[in-house]
Amino acid sequence: MADTLHLASDPVELTAALVDVPSVSGDEARIADLVERSLKEQTALEVTRSGNTVLARTNLGRPSRVVLAGHLDTVPINDNMPSRLENGILHGCGTVDMKGGDAVMLHLAATIQDPRHDLTFIFYDCEEVDAVRNGLGRIEREMPAWLNGDLAIVCEPSNGVIEAGCQGTMRVDVRTKGVRAHPARSWMGVNAIHAMGEALRRLEAYESRQVEIDGCLYREGMLAVKISGGVAGNVVPDEAVLQVNHRFAPDRTPEQAEQHLRELFEGYEVTVTDVSAGALPGLGAPTTRELIEAAGGTPVAKLGWTDVARFAALGMPAVNYGPGDPLLAHTQQENVPVHQIQQCADVLRRFLS
Template identity: 80%
Template sequence: MADTLHLSADPVDLTAWLVDIPSVSGDEVELADLVERSLRAQAPHLEVVRTGNSVLARTNLGRPGRVVLAGHLDTVPINDNLPSRREGDVLHGCGTVDMKSGDAVMLNLAVTAVEPRYDLTFVFYDCEEVEADRNALGRIEREMPEWLTGDLAIVCEPSNGVVEAGCQGTMRIEVRTTGARAHTARGWMGVNAIHAVGEALRRLESYESRVVDIDGCTYREGLQAVKIAGGVAGNVVPDACVLTVNHRFAPDRTPADAEAHLREVFDGFDVVVTDVAAGALPGLSAPVAQELVAATGGTPVAKLGWTDVARFAALGLPAVNFGPGDPTLAHTQQENVPVGQITGCAEVLRRFLT
């Protein structure tokens, strides 16, 4: 393994090099070390710091505005999809989509965009693909908040090379029912908690999801049962059942709004919120965001899903997703990215930033 990466190389080649360094969540140290060494050796114009397995770099040129670019270094577990391979104009391998192609674009810009019209901050962070309390952006926000300030945040998650604005919020709830145990031979003497969930399932089956237009972006909400648990034994009437439901809500709802809505949907049931993350409004009215949209030459679309743009939005930064790769291929064994999208995203961001 080379001591450093050639960061000014073609971002397509850089993507392949990054992909070939395994960095499953919690095991990013080798890649973080390489990114840190490469930036320190090849980007003397940047201030570089290390925190855990995250590497941060920024210019301090006194520009009137600052753009933050963020990308996580970790991937989901490898699934017989390493090393990378290129077939024609498509690069295959774990992380090609989520999101080492975005990281490659950022690293290339870090060393080649030496006279940007905005000050730039680059955040390469760890543990995005696991539980939220391990996400390094949370630690950076608590310990180094000055590194997450600016006028626009671009999270280089896969977006098919178009601006995906904002993101949905997400909430998981448990709909709990209780009953009374009895021998199934004398079932009338008990109360079946699994049967009691039937009404909640019927409400889900007839539920009509909201479609919301915000700043020209269409957000489609969703409400889905994702798990059901109950039962004691093959001859016992069950006295408890738990139905887990996931709600994806448009960013015009707050978490409190979403919770109130779900309690209305499941009125009469015991509802417990087990996980929640707020969404993010598009933020496209900010002048610097409009400049990015103009640089892409395309039409922004809503982000259907949750990403770390929500963390930046909560800090008061307009934030968007913009990166190469089809997000529907993320986390699949078939991860692959057209090399033209990597090149195209790099060109758009270079045009926007310089």
């Protein structure tokens, strides 16, 4: 592994260098060391560290501040390292999610000398695992001043298009209770699995909302993702659990989404097992409009949850903007067109300079 990254080099080369440093969630120390050392040696930014999260910022007294954030970790490697460049396409674990975005951030940190806004760069750990381990959440708890700004740009893959806000997400367990009995005397028991049939019929008939906010269309989702139950092959089951995943538009709060689920499954025991609020687009904010103008095109809704929601909860407008097709994230075929990496660097440079 190189001692330092060449931050001012072509961001495509920088992406390849980052990809070639394994950084599966929980094992980000090497890449965090490399990022920290490179920023300290090659920029005049204030640099600090929390665990395996590296933070850097300017303090130029500008009237506004833009926060750029990207996670350093990847999902487990799947025979897709080291990186390789073929016909203008860079392949490898993390090229999409999200070392292309990290490379753009590092390149800008080293090459923008006179930004219009003060800048904060956050390279954080453990995004791909349980939310309680997320490095950005740790910074929010321990160093909240580092998250303050007028706009947050999370450089998650968005195909080089501004994705506004994000959906909220909720998982619930729908539970039925029964009475055990011998199958030969099944009338003496109550079959909890059979009792789940009506809940599944309600899901099958459910029509998800489509909600337009600031010109962005959010498509909700509601589906069963897991079902379990049963004791043994010769016992009437006395419990069954249906896990339901609900993606809701950001015009609903988590409390409203929970109430909606409880109404849908009225008569059943419903337990919320995971929830994260969505984020409204915030496209009317002046700094956001400047970014949209620099990027051209039309912003679209983010169909999924990202860490923009953490910034939105702090009252900041936040968008997703980065290279790579999010549909390729977490796949063995992860790859990103090099022109998208260059495009995102050019757009953000135009916006920030």
